[in-house]
Amino acid sequence: MTQKKRLLCIAPDGTETLDLLSDAMHDWEIRSVATLAEAGRELRGNRYLVGLLMHGRELQRPSDVDLFLRRHGHMQWVGVFRRRDLEQAPCRDLVIEHLCDYHTAPVDPVRLAHTLGHAHGWAMLRRPAAVAASAADGRDSPLIGSCDAIVRLRAQVDRVAKVAAPVLIWGESGSGKELTAQEIHARSERARGPFVPINCGAIAPSLIHSELFGYERGAFTGATRGKAGLIESADGGTLFLDEIGDLPKDLQANLLRFLQEKTICRLGSTRQIRVDVRVVAASHVQLQQAVAGGAFREDLYYRLAVLPVTVPPLRERREDLVALSEHFFELYASEKSPRLKGFSNRAIEAILEHEWPGNVRELINRVRRALVMSDGRLIMPEDLGLTRGIPIAQPDALDDTRMRTERRALRECLDRSGQNVSRAARDLGVSRTTMYRLLSKHGMRPA
Missing domain, CATH: 1.10.8.60 (Helicase, Ruva Protein; domain 3)
Known part of the structure; x- marks a missing residue:
């Protein structure tokens, strides 16, 4: 059985129009509320693609309606207004700024049902990939996506989060290494403890030792009192060492000693302090190559890379x-x-x-x-800022017939589906992404 489409209707002044609408929209599940507050509570617990805002007392406070629609701007909203409402500037502003369409009262339920159906189709056309990703994931994870690479990454995170061994994350700059480290921490037994990130390449070499290990009073000029280092502050939680490949060689030895003994010594002190920390490191360079070039200690690399995790680049x-x-x-x-x-x-x-x-x-x-x-x-x-345009493939002489046939098939399929890209993709048996690539290849766009 086809799942019903869902509509959230904010109807402050009665249900007469709703009764007429229900008769014309028997394939919809309609949820009616009387106030914006009720609508907000409903949207916190349920997902809707389309909303209907009907005239009533709420419109006497257009600023409240404006704020509500800003918060829920991801939905497609249709309005029903009295003609005299539309003579007021605040009401016209709401229509222009927030609504995809509007009707005037008294409404024609058949025409309104058609408008709402079009709004739902537009919402589905815009959001099927996000809906599919959410359904495929099945849980609240910041690692968004449904492709094979991100599914593998989530599986790796689930596995390594269950143990306390060091993790080494590799990935290109900007690919999401810190987000991955945060997810490992959040899914581990240390989730209630601190997550302390350190960018090893952003701290001056002269300060990195005192920042990591802390110092005692009088350890250097200006040290008027002792201070715990970042490693010590992560006690009971996770220490994230970003861009570990930028750590100076002399500090690499101190970090190796900490990983082996689980103790640190503040600068200017001889007292060993035991620290319970899970270490997650990350690098955008291949540390094996840094080891081969003499820039990174081999023994530290093997201490860190107990559980390697790779974050895929966006092009994959x-x-x-x-x-x-x-x-x-x-x-x-x-x-x-x-x-x-x-x-x-x-x-x-x-x-x-x-x-x-x-x-x-x-x-x-x-x-x-x-x-x-x-x-x-x-x-x-x-x-x-993507102004170079979409390259259109030009057929050569040998492939001219095949290209014309493919273009004609795309055009006919789009016409049959009412220019709905998602439905056309399903009819052709390809993904929505592949459909867009084919349309781009032929320089076509839905009407």
Whole structure:
């Protein structure tokens, strides 16, 4: 049986229209609430793609409605207003800024049902990858995605989190090494303890010893009192050593001693302090090569690399690009204009075609830039700074017939599906990502 579509209706002034609407929308599950507060509680516990905002007392406080719709801007909202409401500037602003469509009362339930169905289809077209990723994951994890590479990473995290041995994370710059370390800590028995991150390449070499191991009063000029180091402050939790390959050689020896003996000695002291810490290290360079070049101690490498974990670069996570983009769109939604509702098809194509040398960090940067720079209702490639355009494959003489046939098949399938990319992809038996690549290859866009 096909699962019913879901509608959240905010109807402060009665249910007469809702009764008429229910008759026209028998394949929908309609949940009605009377106030914005009730709607907020409902959305905290349930997921809706479409909402219906009906005229009533709430509209006397348009600032409250504006704030509510800002918080839930990921949904497609349709409004029903009295004509005199639309004569007021605050009401018109709500329509322009937040709604995908509106009707005037009294409503035609058949026309309104058609509008809501279109809004639901648009929401599904924008969000199927994110929905699929969430369903495939099945749990609340910051490691978002459903591609094979990220599924393997989550499985690695689950395994290494259960033991206390040191972990060495490798991944390109910006790929999410610290996020992976945080997830290992959060899923371990030390989750209630501190998570202390240290960027070994960001601390001056002259200070790194005192920062890591602490110091006693009088250890050096200006040390007027003793101070615990970062290793000591992580007692009972996890110490994350980012860019461990940048650690000076003399400090590598001290770190090796700590890993072996689980004790530290503050600068200016001879007293050994026992510290219970789980060490997770990370590097964007291959430490085996650093060992071969003499820049990293071999014995320290083998102490750290008991449990190796590899974070995949973004170019190996093409299937997750749309889901990640949607996630960061919602995460930084407070920075966007209320009228901005999502990504255009052209923007999705540009995202899928880009190589992402800066990995997830670059994706976050470009999405946040687009949230601020976009002037329309949908993000365009130029808002993302992806202005080189999408290359269109040009058929050579031998493949001309095959290319024409493929293009015709795509066009016919889109026409049959009502220009719905997701439905056309299912009809062709390909993923939505592959469908966008095929459309990009032929320079096509849904109407």
